[in-house]
Amino acid sequence: MLTLSRLTKRYAKGDAALTDVSLEVPAGQVVGLIGPSGAGKSTLIRCVNRLVEPTSGAVRLGALDVTALSRSGLRKARRRMGMIFQEYALVERLSVMENVLSGRLGYVGFWRAFLRRFPQADVDRAFAVLERVGLLDHVDKRADELSGGQRQRVGIARALVQEPDLLLVDEPTASLDPKTSRQIMRLIVEVCAERQLAAIVNIHDVALAQMFVERIVGLKAGRIVFDGPPDTLDAAALTAIYGEEDWSRTIRDADDADEGPDEADEEAPRAPRPAALGARAL
Numbered sequence: 420m421l422t423l424s425r426l427t428k429r430y431a432k433g434d435a436a437l438t439d440v441s442l443e444v445p446a447g448q449v450v451g452l453i454g455p456s457g458a459g460k461s462t463l464i465r466c467v468n469r470l471v472e473p474t475s476g477a478v479r480l481g482a483l484d485v486t487a488l489s490r491s492g493l494r495k496a497r498r499r500m501g502m503i504f505q506e507y508a509l510v511e512r513l514s515v516m517e518n519v520l521s522g523r524l525g526y527v528g529f530w531r532a533f534l535r536r537f538p539q540a541d542v543d544r545a546f547a548v549l550e551r552v553g554l555l556d557h558v559d560k561r562a563d564e565l566s567g568g569q570r571q572r573v574g575i576a577r578a579l580v581q582e583p584d585l586l587l588v589d590e591p592t593a594s595l596d597p598k599t600s601r602q603i604m605r606l607i608v609e610v611c612a613e614r615q616l617a618a619i620v621n622i623h624d625v626a627l628a629q630m631f632v633e634r635i636v637g638l639k640a641g642r643i644v645f646d647g648p649p650d651t652l653d654a655a656a657l658t659a660i661y662g663e664e665d666w667s668r669t670i671r672d673a674d675d676a677d678e679g680p681d682e683a684d685e686e687a688p689r690a691p692r693p694a695a696l697g698a699r700a701l
């Protein structure tokens with residue numbers, strides 16, 4: 420369980436980017452974080468692993484108070500938090516396998532990492548995650564020989580090889596075509612279910628989020644203004660998040676929601692809709 424309690428971030432000279440954000444994400448749940456540009460989505464994700472230091476409030480992962488950790492404690496805690504980026508953040512001249520193994524750097528000593536002598540158990544783990552993301556045939560390819568979708572699969576494998584409890588995902592599909600975007604979202608949701616990972620996915624594409632995640636959180640000007648299942652994200656909620664607009668073409672109505680994505684061979688996992696997770700009017 421990831422717990423954010425009254426998380427606030429005020430950048431130097433800036434207004435508050437996050438104000439009193441409280442959120443609980445249980446193991447296995449994928450939250451789609453939506454909101455207009457500048458709403459604080461990236462700041463929120465980065466405050467969780469303290470790439471950005473929160474000004475106040477607390478982040479807990481299970482029983483661990485991440486906000487109270489020293490530098491060395493934080494290094495260890497970050498092993499438990501996999502991060503996936505929009506631009507993949509791969510080392511272009513390194514192979515797929517080497518990029519994935521870099522996810523184990525938090526576990527191996529400096530010299531082993533420097534000499535790229537990873538323990539066999541790490542190599543075995545890397546093969547296993549590469550098989551899961553469908554890249555076993557590409558392990559020796561250089562990262563710069565891959566398509567965008569394949570690169571993002573490497574990014575996902577690198578996060579998974581850490582054996583995290585939590586995935587922090589920042590715009591994973593922003594550089595991908597619509598079909599590849601669905602495949603990547605599907606993969607993220609599936610691996611979170613398989614491994615019982617909590618995840619926060621920062622995503623601009625509302626329809627894509629609605630298609631795959633079981634819970635949507637809407638941020639506006641650093642505050643949570645919506646929290647509920649995707650089929651409760653109606654015109655009023657979208658207006659609360661983004662402002663006045665004709666939302667009729669954006670909203671997936673209940674009938675569409677039951678149909679799921681259109682490719683028969685790529686049925687999206689039906690996100691559970693826990694009865695307890697009602698929309699919060701905020």
Ligand SMILES: Nc1ncnc2c1ncn2[C@@H]1O[C@H](COP(=O)(O)OP(=O)(O)OP(=O)(O)O)[C@@H](O)[C@H]1O
Nearest residue numbers: 430431433436454455456457458459460461462463
């Ligand atoms: N390093 C920084 N220094 C000062 N202000 C910042 C910094 N990073 C972000 N901000 C400000 O904090 C606010 C939230 O920014 P953030 O990048 O978290 O929003 P976002 O919702 O992720 O936006 P986008 O969807 O455009 O990526 C914005 O007003 C932004 O200008």
